[in-house]
Amino acid sequence: MLPYVGSGDYCYSNSLHMALRGSGAASEEVPLPGFLECLTTMPFGHAFLKRGETVQFFFDGLDPHRGLTRAIETLGWTCQLTQGGDEQAALERLALAKGPILVGPVDMGYLTYNPNAAYARGADHFVIVLAVEQDIVLLHDPKGYPCVPLDLKAFLQAWKAKAIAYTQEPFIMRSDFVRVRQPGRQEMIAQTLPLLAENVRDDPGGPQVYGSVRAIRLFADYLRAGAHPGLCGELIYFAFPLAARRMLDAVSFLQEGGLNELAGLFEQKARLFGQAQAVAVRKQWHAVAELMDRLAALEERVLAVLP
Template sequence: MLSYIGNGAYCYANSLSMLLETIGEKVSPALLEVLSGVGIGATWIEQPKLLFFGEMIPDRGVSHALELLGYEWKEISGDVEGEPPLEELRRDLECGPVLLGPLDMGHLTYNPNAAYLGGSDHFVLAYKIDDNAIYLHDPAGFPYVSLPLSEFVIAWKAECIIDRVFSYHYWAAPKRKDSPSEDEIFANAVRYFQKIYQTSASAAPNSEVLYGNEAILRVVKRIKEEEGLMPAEIAHFSYFAFQLGARRAMDYAEFFIKDAPEFAAIKEKQAKQFGRCHTLIVEKNFQALADALYELAEMEEKFRRVICES
């Protein structure tokens, strides 16, 4: 497989990698991304009509990655209607950096594009807080930035993030508890991926949320049989979903190559197909995109079947 080195929307994986490095543990963002399980499957949400290439959300995926690697940690969250746990955050930051998220990107005012990013989730590493601001390493390209506490609290509430599970959420104080072998990590990860698929398969039928190949085929239907893609959908695919999908699929292929070359081969094909879909959406060649998405749906179903039958 041809390697690729470059940027990608790996905010939680990059932030977690930085957090682990503070305790002397070097774990690549690529491995953390894979073990989070966030790139497994696909999900269609009818309102606001968006397709995500994954079924597990980062709010839970970060914890799964830590568990698979043998760490223990402190995890804090709050009630969206309650007060933010700022004092506990202050105490934890006195002991070391913390991973914060999800944050609403629309309130990360050090980002010059913040005004256009409202409702998008993001994860960062915080290393200091005072009475006026919180100080961050943002893996989207903003090291050593500060954010006024008034904006931070709103971002941290994450009220407008559609797939939010937690408000006022962070991870702190990771510590190695076990040292699983590579074979153990691989076997436990595959069982975790199977569980993700099994959970979506057992979900009650719901036309508002679709999973797997059905989620992808919903977009094919919108292009071929309905009104076509709305501007928000086009922007989602053009600036985020396909390029992220390609990078994730490549990292999964690399993870599988030694112990499950059949899985790796499917993921490599998916990566190339994501790249083709990105090219077509930017060209606005929607009919060809629909055909490419149909093939992507077939690849997704094949991967689900082979990994669940393994």
């Protein structure tokens, strides 16, 4: 299938691309964001979270913080990763950092330059800090907001990331990017394959977090029972479009690694996510559930052919 080029929510991969370019890498030395996304292993795996009446579903490896660390190491770069402490300590680290600073996760609900911020409280995001000028932080936000100023107080609230489930530490940042080796693309793919297989197979088994095929089947059952309005919005505005794009980038990644059978299965998954988007917009949730059943069957085939 023709690769997709267009808008999409690749915040940490786009931010990583900017950070590496801003740290001296030439354009031909930094893979495109779709390849970077696969190096994070985030396009691989599924997670169903249930905490009381709150349900979340992720068509990904769940933890982009870990994914960024994986990608940076695989690319042959190092960086200074710092986290925790209070606001003053975080600002001091920010002032001492060299080069572009990859910050995140941050809570999108506090990014007040975004006209949809009020509806995004608790959503994770990643941005590049360009400078701190008195009480203003200058950012490149890959959501579509370059060179945008943000009030320092709002930035600190976002950076605390209190509502982000996959991290327990506030004020996470990566800076001082340095290349220590230059692996080829085939080497990077080979290094990533065991990690992406780990994501696909991972199933914590509950009672709050489930993974792999079981997560997809639980999600299908949940949709059949009547989807929560908030989750419906997340699916049609974010999760389904993002998942379809990720699957297509995974197709290219796997084909480049010579895994054509596996790539074919991911192409089928991309088509299912596109179909799910079309019927979810019409609120045909039983039809979406049936597509998720087909996705679960495909994921079983993925498990069977993983290297």
